[in-house]
Amino acid sequence: MSQDILNQLIEAQKNQALDFVLYLDGNSYQLKDVKIAKLPTPVTKPTTRGGVYFSDKSVYKINGTIYDTTIIPFLSKKMLGPNTQFEEIKIQTTIRASNQHRKLVLYANLTNSMQSSSRVELNMVIVRTEG
Numbered sequence: 001m002s003q004d005i006l007n008q009l010i011e012a013q014k015n016q017a018l019d020f021v022l023y024l025d026g027n028s029y030q031l032k033d034v035k036i037a038k039l040p041t042p043v044t045k046p047t048t049r050g051g052v053y054f055s056d057k058s059v060y061k062i063n064g065t066i067y068d069t070t071i072i073p074f075l076s077k078k079m080l081g082p083n084t085q086f087e088e089i090k091i092q093t094t095i096r097a098s099n100q101h102r103k104l105v106l107y108a109n110l111t112n113s114m115q116s117s118s119r120v121e122l123n124m125v126i127v128r129t130e131g
Contacts, residue, residue: 009104016096018034018094024071031065061126066122075110087109089109089124091108106126110122
């Protein structure tokens with residue numbers, strides 16, 4: 001995972017509105033109200049968490065909202081809990097800088113979700129990047 005790319009993305013979000021598209025089981029969903037941040041974890045050294053996934057001392061997290069509840073049936077296959085492994089979720093955005101567009105792809109693990117009658121809020125950990 002490129003920390004440089006993620007730091008550039010965090011900075012770009014401060015100066016421009018970015019569009020994010022989440023891809024899940026052959027469908028695409030607009031991801032709104034996106035926040036990306038580097039946050040500390042409760043571990044004191046890099047470790048395997050529960051024998052299932054690896055955790056560093058800090059992680060990049062991405063939170064966002066989908067205003068399309070048709071995504072709900074697909075989420076349980078992606079989250080730890082019902083499954084012994086995370087499945088990656090693909091998220092795409094484009095950064096615009098001085099007449100150039102840079103397409104970035106983030107791959108994330110879904111850590112939890114909150115649902116209401118009109119939206120689904122997703123909390124994810126970014127595991128790798130492309131772009």
